[in-house]
Amino acid sequence: MRVLIVSESFLPQVNGVANSVRHVADHLVRTGHDVRVVAPGPGPERHGDVPVVRVRSVGLPGYRSFPLGLPDAAVERAVADFRPDVVHLASPIVVGAAGLRSALRHGVPTVAVYQTDVAGFSRQYGVRVESLIERWVARIHRRADRTLVPSTTSLHQLEEMGAPDLHVWRRGVSLDLFGPDRRDDDLHASWAGPDDDVVVGYVGRLAPEKQVRRLVELADVPGTRLVVVGDGPEREWLERRLPGAVFTGQLGGVELAxxxxxxxxxxxxxxxxxxxxxxxxxQASGAAVVAAAAGGPLDLVEHGRTGLLFDPADQLSLRRAVVAAVRDHDLRDRLAAYARTEVQSRTWASLVDELVDHYLAVLPSSGAQRAIA
Structure with missing residues (x-):
C-alpha cells in the first residue's frame, strides 16, 4: 500500500506527533508498505527509507523552536506525484488541512488522527481564538473519511464536534527501550543524596500547555528530590522557583529510558x-505514576492500581497524591508492577497493524464526491 503521511510535526522535533509518525512510518516500511511523509521544515529530507517532503513553516509565537507549518503547494505536488492509496493526516490543523484538500481533489481516501487539543493549546499561550479553532478542527474531521482518537475523552470531544466514523486508536510503547532493567542505581543515588530521598520526576516539554508550573507545589515535599526532564519556554521560570531540583534538559533514546x-x-x-x-x-519503566484525572490519563491510570489520579480542581490534591506515594514504598511497588503488566501488549507493531486495518476500511470509498472548499 502507498501511504502518504501529512503531519503537523516530524523529526527533528521531539513531541508526541513527531514520535508517533516516526513509529508508524518505520513499521509500515518494515511490513512492506511504500511510505512518504510531508511535514514542516527545517529538517532532513529522508528518514531511513522514507522520503520527507518539507513545507514552509514559521516559529510558533512564544515557542520559536516549534515550526508551525504553512499551506504550501508542496503538499499538492506530493499527493499528485506519489499517487497514494490513502492519506494519513497526523494531528491535522494547517498542513493537514492542505493535505485533506489535495486528497479530496485527487479522490484519495483519508484517515485523520486526532492527537493535539489545539484549541486548549492556544488558550495556554494567550491566543483567544479557541472557538474559531474548534470549528476549524471540527470541519477537518467531519470531511475526513475516518478519524482515529487516542482516548475516551477525545472520542467524546470529537463526537460533540459532529465528526463521523470515530474509532479509538491508542499509542504504542517501545518495550525494547523502556523497562525497569534500564534503572541506573548510581544515577538514582546521585539524585537521592545521602538521605536516600525518593526521586520524583517530570518528563516532557516545559511548556504552558503541560501546566508544568504546578511542579512548584512539590518543591518542599519532605524526603524527596525533584528531577525535571525536558526543555521549553517554561524552563527558566521553573529553574528560578525550583533551585533544589535537577534539570537535565531534553533527553532521548537510551539516556531517556x-x-x-x-x-x-x-x-x-x-x-x-x-x-x-x-x-x-x-509505567513501562517501572515508576509509580501520579497524573491528573483528566484527558488521556483517565484511560491509562486505574486509580490505586496502576497509578494515582489527582483532582486538578483541588489545589492540594496533586501534593497529597505525591506524598501518599512517597511515604509508602510498598504502594509504589504495587502501582509499578500492575502498570507494567498492563502495558505489555501495547507494542507499536500491534498498533500499526491495527492502523493498517483502518486504512483498508476506507479504501472502497474515497470521499471524492464531497465538496472541496
Whole structure:
C-alpha cells in the first residue's frame, strides 16, 4: 500500500506527533508498505527509507523552536506525484488541512488522527481564538473519511464536534527501550543524596500547555528530590522557583529510558492531554505514576492500581497524591508492577497493524464526491 503521511510535526522535533509518525512510518516500511511523509521544515529530507517532503513553516509565537507549518503547494505536488492509496493526516490543523484538500481533489481516501487539543493549546499561550479553532478542527474531521482518537475523552470531544466514523486508536510503547532493567542505581543515588530521598520526576516539554508550573507545589515535599526532564519556554521560570531540583534538559533514546527507570515517582500535572505518552513510558519503566484525572490519563491510570489520579480542581490534591506515594514504598511497588503488566501488549507493531486495518476500511470509498472548499 502507498501511504502518504501529512503531519503537523516530524523529526527533528521531539513531541508526541513527531514520535508517533516516526513509529508508524518505520513499521509500515518494515511490513512492506511504500511510505512518504510531508511535514514542516527545517529538517532532513529522508528518514531511513522514507522520503520527507518539507513545507514552509514559521516559529510558533512564544515557542520559536516549534515550526508551525504553512499551506504550501508542496503538499499538492506530493499527493499528485506519489499517487497514494490513502492519506494519513497526523494531528491535522494547517498542513493537514492542505493535505485533506489535495486528497479530496485527487479522490484519495483519508484517515485523520486526532492527537493535539489545539484549541486548549492556544488558550495556554494567550491566543483567544479557541472557538474559531474548534470549528476549524471540527470541519477537518467531519470531511475526513475516518478519524482515529487516542482516548475516551477525545472520542467524546470529537463526537460533540459532529465528526463521523470515530474509532479509538491508542499509542504504542517501545518495550525494547523502556523497562525497569534500564534503572541506573548510581544515577538514582546521585539524585537521592545521602538521605536516600525518593526521586520524583517530570518528563516532557516545559511548556504552558503541560501546566508544568504546578511542579512548584512539590518543591518542599519532605524526603524527596525533584528531577525535571525536558526543555521549553517554561524552563527558566521553573529553574528560578525550583533551585533544589535537577534539570537535565531534553533527553532521548537510551539516556531517556535510563532516566525514566531511575525515577521512583513520575508526575504529570497537565489536564489537556489527549493521550499522554509519557505516562505509558513511565509505567513501562517501572515508576509509580501520579497524573491528573483528566484527558488521556483517565484511560491509562486505574486509580490505586496502576497509578494515582489527582483532582486538578483541588489545589492540594496533586501534593497529597505525591506524598501518599512517597511515604509508602510498598504502594509504589504495587502501582509499578500492575502498570507494567498492563502495558505489555501495547507494542507499536500491534498498533500499526491495527492502523493498517483502518486504512483498508476506507479504501472502497474515497470521499471524492464531497465538496472541496
Amino acid at each position: 535510563r532516566t525514566f527507570a531511575s525515577l521512583d515517582v513520575f508526575v504529570h500535572p497537565g489536564t489537556r492531554e489527549t493521550f499522554c505518552q509519557t505516562v505509558q513510558e513511565a
